[in-house]
Amino acid sequence: MKHAFLLLVAILLWPGSVLFSQDTVTDFDGNVYHTIAIGSQVWLKENITSMHYTDGTVIPDVVAYNNSDSLAQIFGRLYTWDAAMKNVTTPGAQGVCPNGWHVPSSAEYAQMENFLGGAMVAGGAMKDTTQGMWTYSATAGATNSSGFTALPAGEYDAHQYMAFQLLHEYAVFWTSTQTSALMATERYLEYNSAKCLPYNWYKVMKYSIRCVRDFGVGINETPGIDKIKIMNPVKNYLRIITLYPQDLIRFELYNFSGELILQKELGNHLLEVSLIGISSGIYLAKVYHTSGIFVQRVIKTT
Numbered sequence: 001m002k003h004a005f006l007l008l009v010a011i012l013l014w015p016g017s018v019l020f021s022q023d024t025v026t027d028f029d030g031n032v033y034h035t036i037a038i039g040s041q042v043w044l045k046e047n048i049t050s051m052h053y054t055d056g057t058v059i060p061d062v063v064a065y066n067n068s069d070s071l072a073q074i075f076g077r078l079y080t081w082d083a084a085m086k087n088v089t090t091p092g093a094q095g096v097c098p099n100g101w102h103v104p105s106s107a108e109y110a111q112m113e114n115f116l117g118g119a120m121v122a123g124g125a126m127k128d129t130t131q132g133m134w135t136y137s138a139t140a141g142a143t144n145s146s147g148f149t150a151l152p153a154g155e156y157d158a159h160q161y162m163a164f165q166l167l168h169e170y171a172v173f174w175t176s177t178q179t180s181a182l183m184a185t186e187r188y189l190e191y192n193s194a195k196c197l198p199y200n201w202y203k204v205m206k207y208s209i210r211c212v213r214d215f216g217v218g219i220n221e222t223p224g225i226d227k228i229k230i231m232n233p234v235k236n237y238l239r240i241i242t243l244y245p246q247d248l249i250r251f252e253l254y255n256f257s258g259e260l261i262l263q264k265e266l267g268n269h270l271l272e273v274s275l276i277g278i279s280s281g282i283y284l285a286k287v288y289h290t291s292g293i294f295v296q297r298v299i300k301t302t
Contacts, residue, residue, distance in 0.1 A: 027098045028052045035213070036147040037295055039115035041108065042213035045149050047076025048096050059083050059096060063206055065154055066164050075153035075167075081184045081203035084174050091176045097211035104212040106177035106185040106198055113196050116146055124194030126150045127171070134191045135168050141194030148210075150189050156206035172207040228287050233299040238273045240287060245271055249288040253278075253298070275300055 023035045023042075027050045034045040049072055052058055061080045064072035084103055085095040091105040113122035124141030126148040127134060134142055134152050144150075154167035166172075171189040178184045179200045186199050186207060229241040242248065248266035251273050255261055264273050266287070280302045287294045 025098050025101065028054050028056060033098075033211075036149075038112050038146050038148065041112060041115075043104075043112070043148060044101070044211045045147065047151060047153060048079070048209040048211065049073070049076045050096055051077070053086055053096060054094070054099050061206065063156055065156075065167055071167075075151050076208055078153070078156050078206035079174065079209055080158070080206055081174050081178075084207075084209050085176060089178050091178075093176055095176070096209055100214050101211040102214055103174065103176040103209060106175040106187075108212055109173075109175055109187050109196070109198070112146075112148075119196050119198075121194050122146075123150075123189040123196035126196060127189055133168065136191055151208075152189075152191060153208045158204040158206055159202045172205075173210055174207045228289065228294040228296075230285055230287070230296045230298060232297075233301045234275055235301055236274065236276050238275055238285065238298065240266075240271045240273070242271070242289075244289075247290040249290065252286040252288075254284045254286070255281075 025033045025035060025044065027033070027048070029050050029052055031049045033048075036043050036045045050059065051062060059079070061083045062077050064077050065075060079096060083096070085093050088095065092102050092108075094101065095103045097103060110119070112126075113119045116122040116125040121141070124143050125146040127142035127144055128149045128151050129142050129144045150171045152166070152168045152171050154165055154170060155172050156164050169191045173187045175185045175187060175198075182202055183200045184203050186201055186205075187196055188199060189196050231239040231241065238251075240248065240251070248271075251262075251264045251266055252260055253262035253273075253275075261283075262273070262275070262278065278300055280300050283298045283300060285296050285298045287296075
């Protein structure tokens with residue numbers, strides 16, 4: 001068996017694919033969030049629930065829907081734009097996000113939407129499919145094929161009505177993109193639509209926050225991509241291509257329910273993994289190496 005192969009430059013990614021990350025992130029208050037890789041980005045799968053910034057400072061103007069802590073544990077909390085950004089106006093600021101994460105800009109949301117097929121269908125791929133979560137969810141194009149698991153957490157309207165509204169109907173997320181001294185860009189998903197659309201509205205509104213991982217932190221960082229590639233499609237044997245086989249540690253294969261179905265140690269320069277007995281289909285491969293974790297979509301054929 002060869003111990004080194006030339007690096008393939010192209011990494012094959014298709015709209016609608018999802019790269020499962022098994023990492024968790026804990027904030028200052030002890031809330032645990034799971035992560036999901038979508039394209040080259042890694043997102044939190046839950047809305048932020050924190051009452052404190054990472055330095056321990058209390059976050060102002062944060063509320064739970066109907067002031068219910070029980071609802072906050074399901075849907076996360078709602079934040080004004082200034083509070084979410086910790087009074088910083090720079091796109092991509094950390095704000096209420098854990099260390100190594102930040103409030104995504106409008107452009108970063110657009111990157112995910114484009115990866116999922118465009119804004120007109122991305123909302124359906126992002127929406128949680130739990131029975132009863134969305135009003136009339138069966139007709140709203142909800143598939144959660146991205147794994148983003150958007151929840152209809154509603155909003156607190158602090159601009160006109162001073163009231164909680166739209167629970168189970170709308171998911172509204174602040175982006176870190178400011179449009180004026182009073183307004184910033186949101187992203188919203190509707191119960192009766194598969195769209196994910198931007199809208200510029202008042203910063204005093206209280207919306208949900210999702211965080212995206214800082215570039216270069218964790219899986220799919222540039223060093224990992226530069227070092228590893230997996231041949232596609234795969235039949236009986238999966239071949240790992242790398243310039244540094246001595247850095248390989250372990251291989252894992254997941255199905256699209258996020259279940260681990262195969263694990264193999266990669267010591268002694270092992271660069272081939274047997275997939276004999278595994279059904280044809282689409283899987284996610286994770287390769288652990290000394291500088292991080294590489295994740296790639298794999299097509300298994302007969």
